[in-house]
Amino acid sequence: MSAIANTIFSPELAARFDKLVTIYPLKRSALVPMLLYAQDEVGYVSDAVVAEIAQRLDLLELDVRNVLSYYSMLRTKPAGKYNVQVCTNISCMLRGGFELLDHCKHTLGIGHKETTEDGLFSLEEVECIGACCWAPAAQVNYDFHDELTPAKMDAVLDTYRAREKK
Amino acid sequence: MPTLVSHPDEVKVLSKRFGLGATNIDRYVELDGYKATQQAIEQGPEWIINTMKASGLRGRGGAGFPTGMKWSFVPKVSEKPKYVLINGDESEPGTCKDHLIFLNDPHAIIEGAMIAGLAIGAKTGFIYLRGEYRYLLNIMEKAVADAYAKGFLGKNIFGHEGVDFDIITQTGAGAYEVGEESALMESLEGKRGVPRIRPPFPAVVGLYGGPTVINNAETIANVPHILLMGGEAYAKLGTERNGGTRLFGISGHVERPGVYELPMGYSLRKAIYDVAGGIRGGKQLKAVVPGGSSCPVLRADEIDVGLDFDQLAKAGTMLGSGGIVVLDETVSIVEFALRTIRFYQHESCGWCIPCREGTDWIKKTLTRFHAGGGNKKDIDNIQYIAENMLGRTFCPLGDAAAMPILGFIKKFRPEFEEYLAGARVANPLIQIQPVGEHELAGAH
Amino acid sequence: MPDVTLTVDGQKITAPAGTLLLEACKSHGIEIPAFCYYPGLSLQAACRMCVVRIEKMPKLQTACTTPVTAGMVVITDSPEIAQARKATLQLLLGNHPLDCPVCDAGGECELQDMTFKYGAADSFYTEPKNHREEQKWSPVVYFDRPRCILCYRCVRMCGEGMDIFALGIQNRGSSSVIAPNIPAQLSGVVENGVELAQLDCEQCGMCIDACPVGALTSGTYRYKTRPWEMNHVATVCTHCGDGCKTTLGVRSVSDGSQILRGDNRDKSGMNGDFLCNKGRYAFDFANNVERLTSPLVRHSDGTLKPVSWEEALTFAGTKLRDLRQQRGPNSIGVIGSNRTTNEENYLLQKFARTVIGTNNIDHHRTADFVTLATALQGTTGKFASQRDVEKAPALLLVGGDPTNQAPLTAWNIRTNVRLNKARLYVANHEEIKLRRQAKAFVQVAQFGYGAFVESLGADNDFSNAVRAEEQLIVIIGNELRGGELANLIKALPNAKFALLADYANSRGASDMGVLPDVLPGYQSLQGSTIASEYGAADAPGLDLLAMFDAAAAGNLSALYVVGSNPVKRFGIDPTALKSTFLIVQDLFLTETAALADVVFPAANLYEKSGSVTNSYGDLQLVSKAADKAGTRSDFELIVRLADHLGHDIKSLVPFGSQAKGLRADQGQTRGAESGEADRHAVWITANNLEPKLSPFDPFAILDEIQRLVPGYDKLLRLQLLSGNDQHIAPASSGLVQIENRKDLVLPSSDTLFTSGSLTRYSPMLQDVQRHQTTEVSGHLTSAD
Numbered sequence A: 001m002s003a004i005a006n007t008i009f010s011p012e013l014a015a016r017f018d019k020l021v022t023i024y025p026l027k028r029s030a031l032v033p034m035l036l037y038a039q040d041e042v043g044y045v046s047d048a049v050v051a052e053i054a055q056r057l058d059l060l061e062l063d064v065r066n067v068l069s070y071y072s073m074l075r076t077k078p079a080g081k082y083n084v085q086v087c088t089n090i091s092c093m094l095r096g097g098f099e100l101l102d103h104c105k106h107t108l109g110i111g112h113k114e115t116t117e118d119g120l121f122s123l124e125e126v127e128c129i130g131a132c133c134w135a136p137a138a139q140v141n142y143d144f145h146d147e148l149t150p151a152k153m154d155a156v157l158d159t160y161r162a163r164e165k166k
Numbered sequence B: 001m002p003t004l005v006s007h008p009d010e011v012k013v014l015s016k017r018f019g020l021g022a023t024n025i026d027r028y029v030e031l032d033g034y035k036a037t038q039q040a041i042e043q044g045p046e047w048i049i050n051t052m053k054a055s056g057l058r059g060r061g062g063a064g065f066p067t068g069m070k071w072s073f074v075p076k077v078s079e080k081p082k083y084v085l086i087n088g089d090e091s092e093p094g095t096c097k098d099h100l101i102f103l104n105d106p107h108a109i110i111e112g113a114m115i116a117g118l119a120i121g122a123k124t125g126f127i128y129l130r131g132e133y134r135y136l137l138n139i140m141e142k143a144v145a146d147a148y149a150k151g152f153l154g155k156n157i158f159g160h161e162g163v164d165f166d167i168i169t170q171t172g173a174g175a176y177e178v179g180e181e182s183a184l185m186e187s188l189e190g191k192r193g194v195p196r197i198r199p200p201f202p203a204v205v206g207l208y209g210g211p212t213v214i215n216n217a218e219t220i221a222n223v224p225h226i227l228l229m230g231g232e233a234y235a236k237l238g239t240e241r242n243g244g245t246r247l248f249g250i251s252g253h254v255e256r257p258g259v260y261e262l263p264m265g266y267s268l269r270k271a272i273y274d275v276a277g278g279i280r281g282g283k284q285l286k287a288v289v290p291g292g293s294s295c296p297v298l299r300a301d302e303i304d305v306g307l308d309f310d311q312l313a314k315a316g317t318m319l320g321s322g323g324i325v326v327l328d329e330t331v332s333i334v335e336f337a338l339r340t341i342r343f344y345q346h347e348s349c350g351w352c353i354p355c356r357e358g359t360d361w362i363k364k365t366l367t368r369f370h371a372g373g374g375n376k377k378d379i380d381n382i383q384y385i386a387e388n389m390l391g392r393t394f395c396p397l398g399d400a401a402a403m404p405i406l407g408f409i410k411k412f413r414p415e416f417e418e419y420l421a422g423a424r425v426a427n428p429l430i431q432i433q434p435v436g437e438h439e440l441a442g443a444h
Numbered sequence C: 001m002p003d004v005t006l007t008v009d010g011q012k013i014t015a016p017a018g019t020l021l022l023e024a025c026k027s028h029g030i031e032i033p034a035f036c037y038y039p040g041l042s043l044q045a046a047c048r049m050c051v052v053r054i055e056k057m058p059k060l061q062t063a064c065t066t067p068v069t070a071g072m073v074v075i076t077d078s079p080e081i082a083q084a085r086k087a088t089l090q091l092l093l094g095n096h097p098l099d100c101p102v103c104d105a106g107g108e109c110e111l112q113d114m115t116f117k118y119g120a121a122d123s124f125y126t127e128p129k130n131h132r133e134e135q136k137w138s139p140v141v142y143f144d145r146p147r148c149i150l151c152y153r154c155v156r157m158c159g160e161g162m163d164i165f166a167l168g169i170q171n172r173g174s175s176s177v178i179a180p181n182i183p184a185q186l187s188g189v190v191e192n193g194v195e196l197a198q199l200d201c202e203q204c205g206m207c208i209d210a211c212p213v214g215a216l217t218s219g220t221y222r223y224k225t226r227p228w229e230m231n232h233v234a235t236v237c238t239h240c241g242d243g244c245k246t247t248l249g250v251r252s253v254s255d256g257s258q259i260l261r262g263d264n265r266d267k268s269g270m271n272g273d274f275l276c277n278k279g280r281y282a283f284d285f286a287n288n289v290e291r292l293t294s295p296l297v298r299h300s301d302g303t304l305k306p307v308s309w310e311e312a313l314t315f316a317g318t319k320l321r322d323l324r325q326q327r328g329p330n331s332i333g334v335i336g337s338n339r340t341t342n343e344e345n346y347l348l349q350k351f352a353r354t355v356i357g358t359n360n361i362d363h364h365r366t367a368d369f370v371t372l373a374t375a376l377q378g379t380t381g382k383f384a385s386q387r388d389v390e391k392a393p394a395l396l397l398v399g400g401d402p403t404n405q406a407p408l409t410a411w412n413i414r415t416n417v418r419l420n421k422a423r424l425y426v427a428n429h430e431e432i433k434l435r436r437q438a439k440a441f442v443q444v445a446q447f448g449y450g451a452f453v454e455s456l457g458a459d460n461d462f463s464n465a466v467r468a469e470e471q472l473i474v475i476i477g478n479e480l481r482g483g484e485l486a487n488l489i490k491a492l493p494n495a496k497f498a499l500l501a502d503y504a505n506s507r508g509a510s511d512m513g514v515l516p517d518v519l520p521g522y523q524s525l526q527g528s529t530i531a532s533e534y535g536a537a538d539a540p541g542l543d544l545l546a547m548f549d550a551a552a553a554g555n556l557s558a559l560y561v562v563g564s565n566p567v568k569r570f571g572i573d574p575t576a577l578k579s580t581f582l583i584v585q586d587l588f589l590t591e592t593a594a595l596a597d598v599v600f601p602a603a604n605l606y607e608k609s610g611s612v613t614n615s616y617g618d619l620q621l622v623s624k625a626a627d628k629a630g631t632r633s634d635f636e637l638i639v640r641l642a643d644h645l646g647h648d649i650k651s652l653v654p655f656g657s658q659a660k661g662l663r664a665d666q667g668q669t670r671g672a673e674s675g676e677a678d679r680h681a682v683w684i685t686a687n688n689l690e691p692k693l694s695p696f697d698p699f700a701i702l703d704e705i706q707r708l709v710p711g712y713d714k715l716l717r718l719q720l721l722s723g724n725d726q727h728i729a730p731a732s733s734g735l736v737q738i739e740n741r742k743d744l745v746l747p748s749s750d751t752l753f754t755s756g757s758l759t760r761y762s763p764m765l766q767d768v769q770r771h772q773t774t775e776v777s778g779h780l781t782s783a784d
Ligand SMILES: Cc1cc2nc3c(=O)[nH]c(=O)nc-3n(C[C@H](O)[C@H](O)[C@H](O)COP(=O)(O)O)c2cc1C
Pocket: B058, B059, B060, B061, B062, B063, B064, B065, B067, B087, B088, B089, B090, B091, B092, B176, B177, B178, B179, B180, B181, B182, B214, B215, B216, B217, B219, B220, B395, B396, B397, B400
């Protein structure tokens, strides 16, 4: 049973949130994780997500939006099921990050922050993701892929496509 | 999976459990895990702080502040609870060392946090990981749960009546600035990652208003090792006032990029040419960014310098986060500078005028310059803006943006001038884009 | 805090330890530029304009966040500092439109001023500037994003000052933007196919006032004129009973002079920075086309027709005189106003009592000041002033909802709690918003204030805490009247009290004796000095409701209503007045005026001079700002009517002086033999005052008020004329507790966006109400 009637989240996530708000000295501390976890489930931070999180944390919706709009991983529009994030920051740039990004643009047929028609992939050029020594690196959702080449990137994308087929 | 590398010159203190399965708590205990904590409980705060002071350990987050001294600033008595906060926001371009610690040795971070807590009288520790590090957060969370299950965390730890310690793990959601310690506290309190006014410093008024020690993940992972080996022994591994070893991430145009644990003061030249195998494909070295993207660049002829805080400072740059980014002769400094400022423009929190407007202005000018629309005045203008950001911003991000830009212009001005004269990169990496308002990633 | 001495620019200065360097410098005449700093709001250190050099510090420091310490050596101006400021300005201007010639803030813009001072105008920025359309967030708040310098004053003003939190900061870096609380996609407001963000808030305009540039502008003033093309007149807000000082910007128009802007320029009033929505914007009723601009007389065909002043006055005067003769003075009633000046109120009751000769005088009462005055008589220092609310260490609020009905009181309470950590105790039958500032809140039953007052003597946490307070201010809502009010005052013998009424001069109307059972200053009808001077009847007259009862019964021959709309307010059946000769003096053809036989078009409070007294007894000067052709002040109208009744004007308004041979009069022989005028002349001379030259000069009657009304005798004229507020405590001793006094208090129930009968004549209030009930209703859980 969720602390919120008519929660928009799955019972598991709702239960997780019920717990999350209790573990901090101030429950507002749960805000950033909640937004991210909600996005993981819903696909993006919808207005309904904002409303429910505001309610759970006794915040104004404006407060939630102020915070939400600060963090670059949080989005208010849906993305593809697999969000391909290619790092082009300095270490990756030196080892082919931009080529990799271009390659993804071509093979997926989409640009920065766009989504393929089937909704499977979206693409994003991102800042350093903390894999500089294994550059160039990319993340698909939360999975890290290191020491990429265009060919390896194709293989990576294929594994996600294959996952869908199953 | 990140590849683990090694080199005979490495001195493995912190990384000695890497690759040995230490995420498993039993294995960790076998490898001397949780001994230091028990010792710390028995010896008490004064001993811990003295050992830390003796170790000469300086913060690995970038600023290099002596850790033992930082802990000693926390008031003994406080009305509000005290906290320990571990900074795992690791977002400085060129830096991926904390990544490996979370991946290979999460219990060392837990232990370090507990010891810091014992030293200052905190009963709660927070471990904050950048949002992108979800798989590492999962590893950390599992490690914390295992430690609770064993009675290492929670009430009466290791059977010591009244000795309690809790750990809460936290995820970020994409923001470099949140690595700055006061912005980190804001973020952890559910707010925008905007820094706080200091003073008061976190050691006095920090998280939830309580005295707080904030340490980088690498700094804190060193702590149990230091207690076990003794402060002086650790200090001796490094150079004067730069105790111990540190994880150096060598990336870019080297043969064997990777994270290596080298003694403080180790030669930068050797790090590039011996440890990392030299320049990839037999090319010539052009430049090195020695400690993450915010450190001013060194030319190829400036690399005979020891890798510690003081020697690099003398060389006009910084040790920073220990991320050594190596550039070969093919790199266009103009393009590299543009990529660097794009990052800072994107990550500026926007709070203060010089950084918010300055990063945007430099980015726009460099974008046009890079696209071939530059003029001679631009170089001076960029320098003027960067000079006027330096030391004038609310937090060090403004400096972190201005310093590398000033470095590029100072060290490679002729290249900017040649660029104007038509010597542009044949195949620009960065797409030539029309200059418009740069869109932020995420929900904007 | 002990004082410390520091050196600033070579000069030794002293300030209490802990004072912000910027403030310490300011109080010694050293101005340090600042955009993000705003006194009383949280510190930001964001704009970096206030940088100074402090000895031993490696970098320039922000004076707005640095507390002074002993021995500090500071330089506030040097080439280095000037360069830092210049560069900051240049950076700002890189994205700023620099459209000063068309910007609303032009001439009043801190950025413009700084740019000139630091020579930063010649921007070398060559990139295209970001253009954004101006956004309308509400009828009164507009936002021009490129002009915004992100100082966050608006955000803090709304959140910390107003406790509304309707503005936020969104995005980050150079995309950072100030955002209102209803995002575009949720507002449902679409213009040219674009969804528009909206603002659900109190529409107070405080954010606009705080904005140092022209990024936030007000819907009522935008693009109307430039600041230097207006005259600026400081006067008092005409709306609620709080008494905010406001500065009206006026400009000449064909039929007089028109108010274009209300603001708070000099911030010298007891409202400091504050004005609410009504004070700032609801002056527009004055410019309403429905304003009456000609006297009206009811013709034989039953309609009201415009006539000349002479015709209307003669008709009304003759008729009143005849009716008084035929049916006696007590067949006539007079109803006064909550919004006319003290001088007018005093004059009106004197008119009733001495010209007509009746005590049938009353007004729409919105608080029981008679009980307050009686309960506190003979005491000193027991009446709280508005300024006390801002600094008392402890406050008890019983009843009332200042947030909505006395917005300045609410502001002062919030400010005091926020800045001085004042302890606020709230007892209310509703969960009013101020409970958020309260240290303790008790919910009282709807009509349970009597029981609450009793419980103050009991042993419970709330009562114990309240009783333990040594310097308590008790602010009382108009729910408490008569016995309950008296008991509350008795229950807290060490406290100071204030009673909240609803209109700009509700307190003044009571103080001036616009009441059937007491004379000015709450003096008794029998035996007081003033009673003997008036020589009027000593039996109480009819109260407001009794007048209408008498009218319905055919016993009220005439009724003179000044600035009041009792027909609407008290739900009077129009037929009750069919056999009563009705004279109404008002701005508009109100429900009451529509029934009148004679209607006089009156000037409003912004179009006249005099004084008003707020709920707390703070007296302030009202200055004539605007002018509307075809109207006259109530003061003048009362005098003229008396004149047309054949009354000796000099005995009504003691003006001129025989002794000095002045001949300013109405053509009548002056009443040198009138004892009234004589006594007055003696007082005038004794007080070194100039005799007033005109019977229409309200200060002529103020002289008399000062002479006769206890409390008002303490008034300092120079203070008044300088625009300073003065606290009046009416208590003299010897007031008589009137037994079984009817409770005739009828709260106005005004909200933030209504102001009695004026509401419907203010397009702005209409607009804002529509905005609040349609555009922004139901989008958010609550801004509360
Ligand atoms: C813009 C900025 C970003 C930072 N990012 C990080 C970071 O990602 N991780 C980190 O440990 N410290 C970071 N720091 C440094 C922290 O502010 C702080 O100094 C550090 O966490 C203290 O730990 P230490 O003493 O162990 O180094 C950053 C500082 C700035 C100014």
